Amino acid sequence: MFSNLKKGLLATTMLASATLVAQSASAEDMVALLLPENVNPRWEQQDAAAFLSTMAEIAPDVRVEVFNANNDTSVQQRQAEQALTQGAKVLVVIPIDGESSAIIADSAAEEGIPTVAYDRMINSPNTLVWVQADMFATGAAQAQHVVDNTSEGDTLVLLKGSPTDPNAAVIHAGQVSVLEPLFASGERVMGYENWTPGWDPAIARRSMDQALTQLSNNVQGVVSSNDGNAGAAIEAMEEQGMAGTVPVSGLDCTVQAQQLMLLGKQTQCGWRPLHEMAAAAAQVTVRMLEGTDYSDLATEVVQNAGGNDVAFVPVDSYSAVGAEGVAYVIENDPSITKDMVCQGEAAATDFCQ
Structure with a gap:
């Protein structure tokens, strides 16, 4: 386009x-x-x-x-x-x-x-x-990714965006369009949800810490509305030895998010x-x-x-998943290069070799 x-x-x-x-x-x-x-x-x-x-x-x-x-x-x-x-x-x-x-x-x-x-x-x-x-479709793609990578009865956490951002409500509506029928039927369990004023990762981190505490770490999926929230959730799960075992969605496909995707800690981002x-x-x-x-x-x-x-x-938008998604973003986003992504811990991944 x-x-x-x-x-x-x-x-x-x-x-x-x-x-x-x-x-x-x-x-x-x-x-x-x-x-x-x-x-x-x-x-x-x-x-x-x-x-x-x-x-x-x-x-x-x-x-x-x-x-x-x-x-x-x-x-x-x-x-x-x-x-x-x-x-x-x-x-x-x-x-x-x-x-x-x-x-x-x-x-x-x-x-x-x-x-x-x-x-x-x-x-x-x-x-x-x-x-x-289409932010509604973006939110629906985030939720669908987490649903596709969890099982019946699994407990999910929703880290929503800033309550003053009109996009955050639309993204959440897209997520709910996928999740609400599953919550109603019991195929998935709503474990915890919270808004993130100002899209502040520090607030998202506190929310994820609260979720893990309240649920005794019984979390199988995180529907995160953007990459900042996703990174905060991953930090919280890292301390509990859970990072890399739980699907986590995001939005924006920042360099950090792509690095986390190569490491298997964040699994999706909307681009x-x-x-x-x-x-x-x-x-x-x-x-x-x-x-x-x-x-x-x-x-x-x-x-x-x-x-x-x-x-x-x-x-247009694209749901990037795993290393294949990272490759797509690098190919199509002139602001991000493979060298930028292949730094730190991510440099050791197969994608960067």
């Missing part, structure tokens, strides 16, 4: 609220990219880097300013206000909270500035475009072509600046939680 877009990444790490200028920028036009946090390295190292790279290629005279709110909704709102004051003509926002971020889209609309929701939906009637993969997502967002942004049509990119329409229609740019 979006094969016409360049896939090279700008190798850079952004500081919070840092201004990054596309090559040959004249500063006649400025757009703002608002990141939610730096707990997950993907936002700066993959999404923002790919957005900047594509903007530099297709609109070199456009200045791009990148902000990081560090999981503070009030900070993100202030950063949006700052961007508008500085003359931003498009806001591309990865919201911390789909509800409170509506203020950002509404404020921008009052000034005639369009808002693009990237990755996470913004529940405002003024959200014009949403760029994302999205973040470079394509960011490139598509950049393409839409430039069309907005030019006042030209972007319906060839936003090929669908979805409703946000407020019941408002939003043009939707769909992106």
Whole structure:
């Protein structure tokens, strides 16, 4: 998908609220990219880097300013206000909270500035475009993987995402679509579940420790909503001698997650072509600046939680399992190389030899 877009990444790490200028920028036009946090390295190292790279290629005279709110909704709102004051003509926002971020889209609309929701939906009637993969299907794939690798009567733990992230609820709904009938019939047992505010791995670790304590280590599967949660669960199980014996799902296919997959400790991760997502967002942004049509990119329409229609740019996803899944991600993700994955303990695996 979006094969016409360049896939090279700008190798850079952004500081919070840092201004990054596309090559040959004249500063006649400025757009703002608002990141939610730096707990997950993907936002700066993959999404923002790919957005900047594509903007530099297709609109070199456009200045791009990148902000990081560090999981503070009030900070993100202030950063949006700052961007508008500085003359931003498009806001591309990865919201911390789909509800409170509506203020950002509404404020921008009052000034005639369009808002693009990237990755996470913004529940405002003024959200014009949403760029994302099918997160319901992603959650269903996570759950199905764990079900396929457990047996009748086995006990599962669900480590859900951040309760303020709209994606977390959709991912969980996908998981429940697979798991609820099995819980109802007794084919699987719901042992423990908890949300993870801010997608903070430290909170996920405490949840997994609590689960193991409450269940006396009687856990046969972990349905984790992302790689951070998965890594935390694996750390907790490592202390109990259980890591590598329990299927664990994830999302994002970070380098650490792929290393854990090669070691057999994390067994699945949902992968999205973040470079394509960011490139598509950049393409839409430039069309907005030019006042030209972007319906060839936003090929669908979805409703946000407020019941408002939003043009939707769909992106593919892939359920990566084991070494074969790692090979697929390395082949298709320009931000990750085999050398990056084959470090530390993972270097001794057959895949890295």
